[in-house]
Amino acid sequence: MSGLFGVIGGADCTSKLFVGVDYHSHLGTQYGGLAVLNGENRITKKIHDIQQSQFKGKFYQDLQDIEGKAGIGVISDSNEQPLVFESKFGTYALCTNGLIENKSEIASELIENGETFSEYSKDGVNPAELVATMISKGDDIVDGIGKMYDQIQGSITLLLLNKDGVYAARDRKGRFPLVVGEGDGFHAVTSESCAFSNLGLKAKKHVGPDEIVLLTEKGVKTVKKEGEDNRICSFMWIYTGFPASDYEGINAEEVRERCGKALAARDSVKADMAAGIPDSGVAHAIGYAIGAGVPFRRPMVKYTPGYGRSYTPPSQETRDQIALMKLIPNEKIIKGKSIVICEDSIVRGTQLKNYTLNKLYNSGAREIHIRVACPPLMFPCKYNLSTKTLEELAARKAIKSLEGDIKKNVDKYLDSDSDEYAKMVEWINNDLGSTSLMYQRLEDMIEAIGLPREKLCLYCWNGRK
Numbered sequence: 001m002s003g004l005f006g007v008i009g010g011a012d013c014t015s016k017l018f019v020g021v022d023y024h025s026h027l028g029t030q031y032g033g034l035a036v037l038n039g040e041n042r043i044t045k046k047i048h049d050i051q052q053s054q055f056k057g058k059f060y061q062d063l064q065d066i067e068g069k070a071g072i073g074v075i076s077d078s079n080e081q082p083l084v085f086e087s088k089f090g091t092y093a094l095c096t097n098g099l100i101e102n103k104s105e106i107a108s109e110l111i112e113n114g115e116t117f118s119e120y121s122k123d124g125v126n127p128a129e130l131v132a133t134m135i136s137k138g139d140d141i142v143d144g145i146g147k148m149y150d151q152i153q154g155s156i157t158l159l160l161l162n163k164d165g166v167y168a169a170r171d172r173k174g175r176f177p178l179v180v181g182e183g184d185g186f187h188a189v190t191s192e193s194c195a196f197s198n199l200g201l202k203a204k205k206h207v208g209p210d211e212i213v214l215l216t217e218k219g220v221k222t223v224k225k226e227g228e229d230n231r232i233c234s235f236m237w238i239y240t241g242f243p244a245s246d247y248e249g250i251n252a253e254e255v256r257e258r259c260g261k262a263l264a265a266r267d268s269v270k271a272d273m274a275a276g277i278p279d280s281g282v283a284h285a286i287g288y289a290i291g292a293g294v295p296f297r298r299p300m301v302k303y304t305p306g307y308g309r310s311y312t313p314p315s316q317e318t319r320d321q322i323a324l325m326k327l328i329p330n331e332k333i334i335k336g337k338s339i340v341i342c343e344d345s346i347v348r349g350t351q352l353k354n355y356t357l358n359k360l361y362n363s364g365a366r367e368i369h370i371r372v373a374c375p376p377l378m379f380p381c382k383y384n385l386s387t388k389t390l391e392e393l394a395a396r397k398a399i400k401s402l403e404g405d406i407k408k409n410v411d412k413y414l415d416s417d418s419d420e421y422a423k424m425v426e427w428i429n430n431d432l433g434s435t436s437l438m439y440q441r442l443e444d445m446i447e448a449i450g451l452p453r454e455k456l457c458l459y460c461w462n463g464r465k
Helices: 014-022 055-059 103-112 127-135 141-151 193-199 235-240 252-265 282-292 316-326 350-362 394-403 419-432 442-449
Strands: 003-009 031-037 043-049 070-076 083-087 090-100 154-162 165-169 179-183 186-190 202-206 212-216 219-224 273-276 300-302 327-329 338-343 367-372 436-439
Touching (some): 003 014, 003 090, 003 154, 003 212, 014 031, 014 055, 014 070, 014 186, 014 193, 031 154, 043 055, 043 083, 043 090, 070 090, 070 154, 070 165, 083 127, 103 127, 127 154, 141 154, 141 165, 179 193, 179 219, 186 212, 193 202, 252 282, 252 367, 252 442, 282 338, 300 350, 327 350, 350 367, 350 419
Parallel strands (some): 273 338, 338 367, 367 436
Antiparallel strands (some): 003 070, 031 043, 031 070, 090 154, 154 165, 165 212, 179 202, 212 219
């Protein structure tokens, strides 16, 4: 997943742009990028690889070289962004968040029709360049964005910077958020509302699905009205989003606490403490501790924010290295104790098994009860970059072992009251080596979020769009 931030206003917007983009560093680990429009309507672009260093360290010196009245930036999960284009609409910069499932097919068709792509890697055409090429087919930028949405399968949310200001377009189903804010003479748009708090900005509007807004120095104008079908990603609240952010006006930290309470309400384990795997499991554990009436403690502590999320890097080797190094066990807290460990999700299960549980057991834990804040992940995400294959998912590994076929119809395994579901969870528990394992029920997770089921994307759990 990528994080987007754009701002316009004042004599120079770059300091706000720099901090606003930096507040999305939890969403991506590959590239960071800034594009700034100066008073002469020229765009300066800066992109750095941030795999081995934090965004702020790579871009701090760049602030001395760029100045302008408007800018956009991105923390990218895979591709170099933003990109700058010279087009029939003039010069503009573009950055995107999402996944084009039919990217290869669209690119091949465009190439056959004479288009040329310069931003090409082992993963194919850069999605930002592909999106720009499709937008160029429109009568204007707004029409072009609509034509792009007509072609793609998947989901794209974008920011586009040109002499008009900052265009912000949320994908047609509203799977990923955009929030508009203002204050101190500035207008801004962000993936994460938490980016506003320390910049003197206040959230004013959650951009609707399929809506396009234009930010100018004078204000914010809707240039395409929102659609009616909203299916925002539920995983934003459970894991990927920042605790202090609101999505559709609902706070991530509060949802996670409610998830923990829901797990405790269905649990009968008597433990000495509840703990969360830092950072995203912490709020779930706080809620569990409140609901179960047990102490919340920290048997494992994350060593500095410099160690990012082990979920986001693309290579297993990098994920394993982060998982090994970032959590330090505290033997004095762990030894001889029965511990409920709250986890936001189990994707592959390898880090939980090979690093977290091993550290706890090696430090003398008597029992380890894993409580997961969402149901078993069954389907790779079709709308953003996360799990790519069925083979990666712990639940599918269990089904393959039980059935001999990883692609078997999983309807019975989606029913948390079925024998098949119980056998799947037991297999995963035995594979992990935990004392017990319990997942959140889908209906409890939906209730914790607080939106109607039909307004949530639940694809990775039930395979339904």
